[in-house]
Amino acid sequence: MTSGGDCAGLNAVIRAVVHRSVNTYRWEVLGIRQATQGLMAQPPQAVNLSPDKVDPFLTAGGTMLGTTNKGNPFAFPMPDGSVRDRSEEIIAGYHQLGLDALIGIGGDGSLAILQRLAQQGNLNLVGIPKTIDNDVGVTELSIGFDTAVSIATEALDRLHFTAASHSRVMILEVMGRDAGHIAISAGIAGGADVILIPEIPYTIDGICQTIKKRQEHGKNYCLIVVAEAVRTEAGEAVTLASDFEQCRFGGIGQYLSEQICGRIGAETRVTVLGHTQRGGTPSSLDRLIGATFGVAAVDLIAQEQYDRVVTWQNRQVRSVPISEAIVRYAAVNPEGTLVRTARGLDIYLGD
Numbered sequence: 001m002t003s004g005g006d007c008a009g010l011n012a013v014i015r016a017v018v019h020r021s022v023n024t025y026r027w028e029v030l031g032i033r034q035a036t037q038g039l040m041a042q043p044p045q046a047v048n049l050s051p052d053k054v055d056p057f058l059t060a061g062g063t064m065l066g067t068t069n070k071g072n073p074f075a076f077p078m079p080d081g082s083v084r085d086r087s088e089e090i091i092a093g094y095h096q097l098g099l100d101a102l103i104g105i106g107g108d109g110s111l112a113i114l115q116r117l118a119q120q121g122n123l124n125l126v127g128i129p130k131t132i133d134n135d136v137g138v139t140e141l142s143i144g145f146d147t148a149v150s151i152a153t154e155a156l157d158r159l160h161f162t163a164a165s166h167s168r169v170m171i172l173e174v175m176g177r178d179a180g181h182i183a184i185s186a187g188i189a190g191g192a193d194v195i196l197i198p199e200i201p202y203t204i205d206g207i208c209q210t211i212k213k214r215q216e217h218g219k220n221y222c223l224i225v226v227a228e229a230v231r232t233e234a235g236e237a238v239t240l241a242s243d244f245e246q247c248r249f250g251g252i253g254q255y256l257s258e259q260i261c262g263r264i265g266a267e268t269r270v271t272v273l274g275h276t277q278r279g280g281t282p283s284s285l286d287r288l289i290g291a292t293f294g295v296a297a298v299d300l301i302a303q304e305q306y307d308r309v310v311t312w313q314n315r316q317v318r319s320v321p322i323s324e325a326i327v328r329y330a331a332v333n334p335e336g337t338l339v340r341t342a343r344g345l346d347i348y349l350g351d
């Protein structure tokens, strides 16, 4: 089951799970459609997966099973506006399909929901971490992060030349929710001059001084990367809209553009990368980690080691209890290597 927002590399995970299960253990594998909603449906929505069926999806973005990041089953939004606890329907769907174990591929939110379901219904659950935000603290890398960083880096590469041609300040707004991992990684890799992340406060003056300093050195343009959850200088969150489950970030790039233009008259343009960071061909690293996680998760089931999530640490696959994965949120460490590296490259990160 894939759950939560999609990202590149999910199909590589599914493929590895199917190959290991079918070829090594001779098990039957069902893919659940649309996350928990597939188990909630009557009859449960699942598809039989064979190596032949999954192989063509290795290089495809998204998830061949479909997913959703809405509809917490413990407070499920009903058409009449009420919310209902539908957890027992999902548990019933698991048993109706005759499942022996469930592999849940998700971020911390999805893993928390799946673990609660597993505890309530006695389900045998193994988790695989995926999120472009890379904020699951027990693993150095989650599926989808590397591809998202590559896409953001490529966007900066493209913006570089048009910025220089027109003497403009180019602002690239990237995803990441409350963590600045995509922004700082792509910013360093793509040669940004300013990187703003939610973990480090900044000033508009600091940004403007960076632009002016570059101009004094004959550099007529500037590349700024901003993470979507960065707040205004006054500390206000910039959001598009919010449903009752979570707010959607968006608009900090435009805010910065107006502030910079108003303060020093620089010509600014904003690019919001949005969901392009979640789509497209998965990078080789996402496929590699996807394959490793898929095989390791199936092996955990073979060893009857449930309630664990696979992790990537020091080029090794390991596993930890799901409860640990849920509580260990990882934002960018303001004293960490990447922040020190960015500062060492004279990139403005804030004060």
Ligand code: F6P
Pocket (backbone or CB within 6 Å): 005, 069, 131, 132, 133, 175, 176, 177, 228, 248, 249, 278
């Ligand atoms: O958590 C992954 C993520 O892509 C975030 O970076 C982003 O804020 C959010 O999901 C977007 O969600 P949606 O697909 O609902 O617009």
